Amino acid sequence: MTQTGLFIHHVYFWLHHPESKADKTALIEGLQKLSKASTIKSFHIGQPAATKRDVIDSSYSISWLLYFDNAADQDSYQTDPIHLKFVAECKHLWKKVVVYDTVGAL
Amino acid sequence: MTQTGLFIHHVYFWLHHPESKADKTALIEGLQKLSKASTIKSFHIGQPAATKRDVIDSSYSISWLLYFDNAADQDSYQTDPIHLKFVAECKHLWKKVVVYDTVGAL
Numbered sequence: 068m069t070q071t072g073l074f075i076h077h078v079y080f081w082l083h084h085p086e087s088k089a090d091k092t093a094l095i096e097g098l099q100k101l102s103k104a105s106t107i108k109s110f111h112i113g114q115p116a117a118t119k120r121d122v123i124d125s126s127y128s129i130s131w132l133l134y135f136d137n138a139a140d141q142d143s144y145q146t147d148p149i150h151l152k153f154v155a156e157c158k159h160l161w162k163k164v165v166v167y168d169t170v171g172a173l
Numbered sequence: 174m175t176q177t178g179l180f181i182h183h184v185y186f187w188l189h190h191p192e193s194k195a196d197k198t199a200l201i202e203g204l205q206k207l208s209k210a211s212t213i214k215s216f217h218i219g220q221p222a223a224t225k226r227d228v229i230d231s232s233y234s235i236s237w238l239l240y241f242d243n244a245a246d247q248d249s250y251q252t253d254p255i256h257l258k259f260v261a262e263c264k265h266l267w268k269k270v271v272v273y274d275t276v277g278a279l
Contacts, residue, residue, distance in 0.1 A: 073217075074222060075217065075219060075236070075238065077183060077238075077273075079273060091278075095278055111179075111181065111275075111277070112277070112278045113181060113275035113276055113277055113278050114275065114276060114277075114278040115273075115274065115275065115276075116180060116244060116247075116274035116275060116276045117244065118244070118247070118248075118274045120272070122270045122271065122272045123272045123273070123274055124271055124272065124273055125273075125274065127273070129278060130181070130273065130275040130278075132181065132183075132275070138222060138223065138224070141222075141224070142224075164228045165228065165230055166226070166228045166229045166230065167183075167185060167221075167229070167230055167231075167233070167236065168221065168222035168224045168229055168231065169217075169219035169220065169221065169222060169236040169238070170219055170220060170221075170222045171217070171218070171219055171220075172197075172201055172218045172219050172220040172235060172236075
């Protein structure tokens with residue numbers, strides 16, 4: 068088990084006003100700009116699927132799934148000016164963020 | 174915003190005995206067998222990265238990230254005999270599972 072190789076960064080956002088289409092759009096647009104950060108290998112912007120089971124948490128508003136080539140690239144993304152600008156411009160939109168950082172288990 | 178297209182199913186497992194290398198290996202081996210389910214487009218088996226920040230939840234033991242071509246394929250995976258066998262054989266290993274199902278937001 069190693070910390071090298073592919074690094075998956077999955078962020079879930081809970082908005083202050085999840086019913087606001089404008090706020091959701093503003094966050095999505097912010098993430099689209101953020102996706103230009105040079106260390107991001109690939110990304111996906113999502114919303115909860117329609118599935119409902121006890122184990123499923125569908126209370127979040129937006130999912131932001133990122134792949135990096137390695138942990139160092141994710142570290143560098145955290146302080147990328149594009150990322151800092153995104154946080155400064157969009158942080159008023161969310162009330163909670165949960166992040167799961169994952170590396171290969173094999 | 175639509176529920177068609179790519180469907181991302183991200184499962185986080187918390188083990189009864191997270192300190193047990195044998196239990197972690199048993200779950201990983203179970204997931205490797207489960208990865209043969211025919212509707213799975215791609216998968217990633219992971220563990221928490223070394224990152225530490227307030228917003229990061231690194232308390233889980235194993236991450237199981239799946240891509241399906243669409244929601245129907247994920248529905249069908251839920252009742253696939255390979256999936257049912259995995260649950261029957263491995264469910265004693267975990268104390269908690271959280272699932273986030275995500276579809277495109279654009």
